Amino acid sequence: MSSSSVRLASVPLLALSVGVALACTGGGQAPEVSARASDPASQRTVETGDLVGFENPLGGHAWLGVPFAKPPVGDLRWRAPDPPEPWQGVREALAIGSACPQLANLLAGSEGEGVIGSEDCLYLNVFAPRFAAREVPSDGARLPVLFWIHGGGNAVGHGGSYDGGRMAAEQNVVVVTTNYRLGALGWFRHPALAETARDARDASGNFGTLDLIRGLEWVRDNVAAFGGDPGNVTIYGESAGGHDVLSLLVAPAAGGLFHRAISQSGGTWTETALRAEAYAADGGAPHSSREIVVRLLEQGGASEARARADALSAEETRDLLRGASPQQLIEAYLEGEEGAFGMYDSPRVFREGAVLPAAGIPEAFAAGHFHRVPVVLGTNRDEVKLFMSGDPEQVWRLFWLFPILRDADRYDRDAEYSSKLWKVSGVDEPAAAMVAAGHTDVYAYRFDWDEQGKLLVTDLSRLLGAAHGLEIPFVFDSFDSGLMRRLSGGREDPARDALARAMRDYWAEFARTGSPGTGGSGHTPWAAWSPAARGPKVMVLDSSNDGGLRMSDEVLTHDGVMDALMADARFGDQDERCAYMRNLLRFSDLEPEEYTARGCGEAPTNVALGGAD
Secondary structure, three states: OOOOOOOOOOOOOOOOOOOOOHHHHOOOOOOOHHHOOOOHHHOEEEOOEEEEOEEOOOOOEEEEEEEOOOOOOHHHOOOOOOOOOOOOOEEEOEOOOOOOOEEOOHHHOOOOOOEEOOOOOOEEEEEEOOOOHHHOOOHHHOEEEEEEEOOOOOOOOOHHHOOOHHHHHHHOOEEEEEOOOOHHHHEOOOHHHHOOOOOHHHHHOEHHHHHHHHHHHHHHHHHHHHOEEEEEEEEEEEOHHHHHHHHHHOOHHHOOOOOEEEEEOOOOOOEOHHHHHOOHHHOOOOOOHHHHHHHHHHHOOOOOHHHHHHHOOHHHHHHHHHHOOHHHHHHHHHOOOOOHHHOOOOOOOEOOOOOOOOOOHHHHHHOOOOOOOOEEEEEEOEOOHHHHOOOOOOEEEEOOOEEEEOOHHHHHHHHHHHHHHHHHHHHHHHHHHHHHOOOOOEEEEEEOOOOOOEEOOEEHHHHOOOEOOOOHHHHHOOOOOHHHHHHHOOOOOHHHHHHHHHHHHHHHHHHHHOOOOOOOOOOOOOOOOOOOOOOOOEEEEOOHHHOOOEEEOOOOOHHHHHHHHHHOOOOOOHHHHHHHHHHHHHHOOOOHHHHHHHHHOOOOOOOOOOOOO
């Protein structure tokens, strides 16, 4: 999940706040472990040993909790992942592996408090059509592979929240969902750690990114055992997962490990080594690694912690960092508050020159330095309404339960510009840059479905609209899962279901051929991004009740969106406009210089500049 271009309030986890946790639970939960029995027909052999899975009620076979790396614990914390150890006998793959350490949150299936998960978390899940062992497709009959990267701000979530069984069985593909290290354990740089790095990857700090690359290496080496084609792998992910897809497109070590890419509501932000490591007073982020060392010392009762931190030797600093528990580490970032869904602010995804380009992701696209694979880029029309729906300045609650908009017109206005800026950074700018660099296999979409209707006194179609994460149940066919079922009231919706089937057809056809085409089923042809001014740009994904599937030539630019904002009479005056832009400083690509140039004075210094996906 990506943070929005609006202030992120702590979203109440009330049952009627439907959709709030939809982004990461859209895949549906598999049955309870106690209800599973292994299916002998599912026994497969991978490089590290024999596995047996089960017959998934959602379709096909499933293998859960498969290790793809050594547990990154002890001295392996903050190191590039190593291949997993082999096992003896037949390993039962009937339950998902532990989530990586994170704050308790509904997106990870936990409504409590504190830190959940384990550092021993590098596990993935495989879903395939049901084949007897001797009937597994081989050679040219192998199936396309879709490798799903979950969202959650790169701070929460886990791959086990998504069941790819229906997609695998319906579309005759293999689906893999994976974990990766999150937050402070997934992205962390400190000079003391770099001193003992085994190589440039260890020193990069991009451990979550490296976990995804290791997962793709596992797929390359093992997916044929499940009938998947290691030469036809599509990476796809939503929000932070979509951002990770774009990161992998420019990661040299990921070359050849995937052959198509789909970014759903992604972005291209990265952090510098300076912001990751330096004290805030010296240009670092408010939660840089040096600041975290100070807070860990404060947790231990140290006085004058800054001076004590500066006096530590490199070895003592390493011992302090590696000796801290995940709970101590994460609590060092909180300072009394957290973002929506348990997400917390920490520097993540570094442009450091080894794992990811030093120049940044947009610059790599513009220079043509990316893997030339077919790409789909998309966002949802009302992305930020998911986050705004929990903002007490925008929404009040009747009887503390039913969300009601305070000012519906203002709500729509604020959501419009923030969501358009998301589309600029996640779709239009990277698509235009790739095409300008000579890449022709670029496709784009905008998800517009907003037909939730009313739930008692709450107008869900306006409160959420085509909000962040709502496309996930369409891709995974999970409308009967808990929250999505509550959102729809359990009612049948043929128009919604037809749109969902078309989206799955497009995704699978793209995985098969590198072009969404007509989805292999006669849907509206999806054209590639045209460099012509009036040429087709974006497939609008909507139901037949509201325009249906159609190509649009609309393209947005950052300057165009900001010019429209400055001219929009719905902002009562410049003070109101500048108040809105202060939020954009924190959660969008708006630069302090532009804030000043747009007539809003000197940019405030008490915001963490730069987006967080």
